[in-house]
Amino acid sequence: MSDVVIRVENLGKRYRIGEREPYLALRDVLARAISAPLRIFRRQKTPPRNGDACHIWALKDVSFEVRQGEVVGIIGRNGAGKSTLLKILGQVTRPTEGRARVRGRMGSLLDVGTGFHPELTGRENTYLNGAILGMSKREINRKFEEIVAFAEIEKFIDTPVKYYSSGMYVRLAFSVAAHLEPEILLVDEVLAVGDVAFQKKCLGRMGDVAKHGRTIMFVSHSMAAIALLCKSVIVLDKGCIKTIGPSQQAITEYLVGAMDRDTEVYNVEGLPRAVPGLSMQVEFLTLELEGFPGKLVPADTDLCLRMTVRGNRAVSSFRFFLTIYAVDGTPVGSCAGSQIHSIQEGEVAAYRLQLPNPALAPGLYRFALGVGTGDEREGFREFDVADDVLHFEVLPPPGQDGTKSEWERSWGNIRFHKPVTTRCD
């Protein structure tokens, strides 16, 4: 096809695990060089091997094509290889094997404010950053007023950016990037910065860009942004392509694939926690959703959880709290248990928590469970938080005639109890 602008064939990128570390110290290499002289210069020549303990494949056998004017989303869990793929396409790093052919002027937006220097003024940084992103001086001259207006910082354009608020800084940085007009644009998760109103403005601008026939490859964790901007989506999993397809279908598949249907009892003891700096005075050991084989929960039922915890220290008062998330990461609701418990050092205790019918709409959900102390007034202090646990599916309620009723995602995650309507005259 003549309108293919990106063709990727069997692309692979292997990292030595050491290479991801901040830097090597010479002494390590000297020691290695003595045992194998010149090996550091032969690094590229050793053939790639699978199953090698000191190498990981960040990307493996990735092939796809992108046509002119397509907006392609790339999704996947952390470490799935999304950023590595963009870095290879953006020529920041070279692949280990395979090839990619790109036709057209490419701009990569893997970061906002690349090369910003705090001592330089907004004007100076605009020129510097623009040049780094690949704009010519003439191009920046032409767009300068527009960039400043878009960032809404006219008054401060001649102030060194070190005096900017973080919001102003990000707005200027993004504004420069948003005025980049390459034929192919690579965007990595940059919308995660800035306030919500500005994010909307940027999404709008990117949408405009897409309408002008430009090709965009877009990495994001925001399924909403992906669904809004992209027609097709590539799902990466552990460095390989899992799905390529129309965005709605691929997103759904990805989200459903992320659902854990097998684990009945979650053993979280000693697993790393997503929340940093937890004191672990009380630690979760096992978590279980009771009474729902296959983790299928009928509509309008109470949810019953069984949790075992261990007191790593004696704690005189703690309580449980929980948040339920929908499969796309939207929080559905939260609550704290009303009972205060206590535990001895080294004691292991099991608790049952009964959540009265949360009226969840049919779909996939998961829990985040916390144990901590405090109340609404003085604030909670968390001992332990187990995130992304107890996946379950809520089944559709039986309809009037015994058939299952449909539920549209856009109706939300709560199925309110049937309202009572009365005529009031």
Place this chain on the structure above:
Amino acid sequence: MDITPPRGWLEVNLGELWQFRELAYFFVWRDIKIRYKQTAIGAAWAVFQPLMTMLVFSLFFGHLAKIPSGGLPYPIFYLSALLPWMYFAGALQNVTDSVVTQRQVITKVYFPRLVLPLSAVVSGLLDFAIGLVVFLGMMPFYHITPGKAILLFPFFLLLAVATALSVGLWLSALNAIYRDVHYVVPFLVQFWMFVSPVAYPTALVPARWRWLYGLNPMAGVIEGFRWALTGNGQPPSLVLAASAGAVLIVLMGGMAFFRKMEGTIADVV
């Protein structure tokens, strides 16, 4: 555009480098802009540093140690050496650090990485030029008028730039992997100064070792500077041509090495 795994020792893509000349210009401009930001006397440092060093050298090496200056007044003798030397020392450190200080940019955006050491070597020339103007202003004061030899001055400057770049290219690529290099450079510069005629004239070196001494390109550069600006000392000889040739070889090797590291530098820096 074809993106493939790195293969062997690639030749330097000068055409691409030319396309990115504007970016190189912006890097130089940025370096110069921020060098003396938030300093009280700003660009006066460019004058102050060589002048102070010149005074110290004149006092201790000249008037106290009585090192011969080949008939030149001490301030002229030392400043004519310090200008190229301080440019070289600064440029070598800047080139070495050029890749590492820009790691944020390197890991996010593509451009030929050679732009970084090239712009680092160029941005030091402004300080050098300021110092040179001061030097030229001092010459009438000491009743020294440059002769025709001054026409060869750009050649010596070019050799200083090439020497800093040739060694710096190797060091900057290595510095991206081994941060030790950053700490090695000050030592290297110090030792190098002792084997260059900065604090003493070449005449002090025993004649039978002078060919070896002459292979140090900075020896040729500094002698050449003195000769070109003041007419004092020996005109350049074949040894200088040999050291210039050596610089060229190291420069080519540095380019190839740097180019080879380029593909994976973002992974390791």
